[in-house]
Amino acid sequence: MKKHVKECRKVCERAGLTVLKVRHGGKHLKIVCAQGLITCGCTPSDARWIKELRATARRLARNDQAAPAS
Numbered sequence: 001m002k003k004h005v006k007e008c009r010k011v012c013e014r015a016g017l018t019v020l021k022v023r024h025g026g027k028h029l030k031i032v033c034a035q036g037l038i039t040c041g042c043t044p045s046d047a048r049w050i051k052e053l054r055a056t057a058r059r060l061a062r063n064d065q066a067a068p069a070s
Contacts, residue, residue, distance in 0.1 A: 001042070004029075004042070004044070005022050005029065007050070008022065008029055008031055008040055008053060009022060009031070011050065011053050011054055011057055012031055012033060012038065012053075012057045014057075015054065015057035015058050015060075015061045016061040016065075017033040017034070017035055017038075017057055017060060017061055017064075018033055018034040018035065019031060019032070019033050020032045020033060020034060024042065027041065027042055027043070028040065028041060028042060029041070029042055033060070035060050035061065035063075035064040036060050036063075036064070038053070038056055038057060038060060040052070040053050040056075
């Protein structure tokens, strides 16, 4: 589990997100970033989880950059 959390944190940081904390809630990890919240499965059964996490992290980072600073 510790390795999975490290990988999730690393993916988010590579996408340009600022990870504040990682919470374990039920069957999902909740990755709390300064830009928003990302959820991913705690027990990934296949290789798709990493691709889905990367896509979600990139999408969140892109949306944060597009939002006007107030």
